[in-house]
Amino acid sequence: MTDRETAYLTADVIALSDYSGVLHVLLIRRASPPHAGQWALPGGHIDPGEDVETAAFREFAEETGLRAVDLSLVGVYATPGRDSRGRYVSFAYATYLPGMPTPTAADDADAARWAPLATALTDGLAFDHADILRETLDRR
Numbered sequence: 001m002t003d004r005e006t007a008y009l010t011a012d013v014i015a016l017s018d019y020s021g022v023l024h025v026l027l028i029r030r031a032s033p034p035h036a037g038q039w040a041l042p043g044g045h046i047d048p049g050e051d052v053e054t055a056a057f058r059e060f061a062e063e064t065g066l067r068a069v070d071l072s073l074v075g076v077y078a079t080p081g082r083d084s085r086g087r088y089v090s091f092a093y094a095t096y097l098p099g100m101p102t103p104t105a106a107d108d109a110d111a112a113r114w115a116p117l118a119t120a121l122t123d124g125l126a127f128d129h130a131d132i133l134r135e136t137l138d139r140r
Contacts, residue, residue, distance in 0.1 A: 005086075005100065008086060008087065009091070010046060011044070011055040012041045012059075012092045013041060013042050013052075013059070013068065014092060015042070015064075015097050016136075025041075025133060026112065027108060027113060028040055028041075029110050029113075030108065040126035057071065064112050066104075069095070071093035074136045075132070077090045079119055079128070083127060
């Protein structure tokens with residue numbers, strides 16, 4: 001008999017916008033562990049029976065107060081150890097929001113802000129979100 005592992009499904013959103021020729025990414029500051037107080041991509045758990053893309057739209061709206069019009073799948077991230085809580089499989093989606101609309105942090109985010117890409121990558125992000133962001137940029 002083999003050991004079984006429970007996997008938890010999440011959806012993350014990489015929202016990009018341009019301000020004066022500089023590409024920005026929308027980040028939330030995590031209110032809860034793990035990584036409480038660190039900046040991350042908006043996202044969260046997929047509810048039982050919920051479609052993955054629907055979860056991405058919902059989580060993005062819940063954490064930022066903004067609505068994405070369309071989402072494009074960037075990839076699925078499932079490397080063991082990427083989350084200290086256990087085996088997490090994340091479906092990452094990208095979207096572009098013109099005009100950098102003002103976010104309102106809610107749900108399990110205690111702040112939300114647009115950050116220049118270079119700043120977001122230099123300052124560091126929770127989990128493996130910097131890797132996800134880099135891969136998103138490589139695909140653009």
